[in-house]
Amino acid sequence: MLRLSRESLKAGQSAWEAAGVGLPKFELETVAKNTQVNPQWVHFGAGNIFRGFVANAHQKLLDSGQADTGIIAAESFDFEMIDKVYKPYDNLTLLVLMNARGEFQKKVVGSIVEALAADKNRAADYSRLIEIFEQPSLQMASFTITEKGYSLTGPDGRYLGIVEKDIENGPGPGRQVHAMSLVASLVYRRYLKGRYPMTFVSMDNCSHNGDKLKQAVLTMAKEWAKRGLVEGGFIGYLEDEHKITFPLSMIDKITPRPSETVQAALLEQGIGDMDVIVTSKNTYTAPFVNAEISEYLVIEDKFANGRPPLEEAGIIFTDRDTVNKVETMKVTTCLNPLHTALAVSGCLLGFTLIADEMKDSTLRRFVETIGYTEGLPVVVDPGILSPKQFLDEVLQERFSNPFIPDTPQRIATDTSQKVGIRFGETIKSYICREDLDPAKLTAIPLAIAVWCRYLLGVDDEGKPFALSPDPLLETLQGHLGGVKLGDKTSGVHAILEDEKIFGVPLYSTGLGEKIENMFYEMLEAPGAVRKTLDKYLK
Ligand SMILES: NC(=O)c1ccc[n+]([C@@H]2O[C@H](COP(=O)([O-])OP(=O)(O)OC[C@H]3O[C@@H](n4cnc5c(N)ncnc54)[C@H](O)[C@@H]3O)[C@@H](O)[C@H]2O)c1
């Protein structure tokens, strides 16, 4: 039985190859040693998309000799991942890509050469992170920490408790809990050491991700500066684009949680010890990552201290305006809104696979209407990718691929953080256009109504189901407290009028009441969700 480790790759190379697994073409030890003395790239958020896409892209450079240092994975949130799927497997990942015929392309990704837990109780990892940030060689820190990883404030607009503590505690080593204060403290060490340049690249699915990251890091720095906890020059350093940059990016690759079906198939192929782990913080992780083949990563080419030639690995570098357009296209129109609609309706209708939802004619019509009918008229063509072609690929091939083990339950995670961008932006465009009337939209308000119905945690048969984690769940459920099937009143108005959630005033655009009516229709009785979807999507 094959088990992922550096030793096994060396001693059992032919057995791995016989199992159809591509292996790194570079010397892992040499690259690890180079990285030790000459760190160039740290990545925060050691999750699936990082291992399945970003690390694999860098591996292509290492394989072809166009890079000679690896990536250092840093985890500021879920340290269990480092202990359970990084360290025991020598930081290696088995990447399993799946095409529409169900064939696996397997390879070992070895470009991650160190894995650090930024935990104040782990002094060695913490010191190493500081050492890395003090090195002139460091070119970039990238991030896939989910949208909420950048938020310093809670629903009431006030700083989160951990952020308040981080502000009071200052930038001293081992004192920060929130990812943004940790990063601010590390870049402060860099400033003190030599004011060296570097770049911070957010690769999360939030609009203007680089700006969001910059805003969060600067806010922490300014709070410390106000209290005299950092030198005044630190703010100027962070704002000087010759020193520090925060490019925008758009990342796209459906990377589901690791699936037990894939684990079982690997076992049949002689690859063992691939258990799927759900950590106490609810991260789904494994020594393997399963993902689709399609991938797009577009980054604003604004790097203050150089960067690896990732264009050689298929990553597109372009100007800010183009990234902005391509990201808007994907996140607000052609992919993520459709995913969110399938996620919440899938949970209510008992689906556990996105591809199965695409076989349901009503749900297919749901996402086709959101994408083609309501989204495409307002999308701006980024020039480098055609929105229509992108949407065709998403709907005809990517979502429909039955071998991609993606679940509505994964995608429903943190929906409160995403609805504003995924639906609110299109509504905004309708408000701005003289020739379009937001009140005439149907599928987008329906998706919002389905989300509100989803929040009850009762499926369309009237049975309770587990809602996916969401930082606003308690508040939102508080508004809906006690609502049952058959009720004709509820606190849904309080949710819909919250502009912080939707980014637009739903009531003054004529959508608030429309959504409320749809919500009550879906509340009528068991089966009413299906009936309402059928009615509006005829
Ligand atoms: N999986 C995909 O299909 C996909 C595709 C494109 C973009 N993305 C982006 O990448 C993000 C991560 O996706 P993933 O598949 O790697 O998820 P994952 O669950 O495998 O990993 C999530 C990572 O974020 C960290 N994290 C979670 N909450 C955090 C917090 N509050 N502060 C700091 N770190 C936190 C976790 O510790 C973990 O490292 C998504 O939220 C999205 O923005 C994902």
Ligand SMILES: O=P(O)(O)OC[C@@H](O)[C@@H](O)[C@H](O)[C@H](O)CO
């Ligand atoms: O990762 P999130 O939470 O921003 O969104 C869930 C999915 O829509 C997302 O992960 C997609 O799989 C991804 O955006 C495809 O590129």
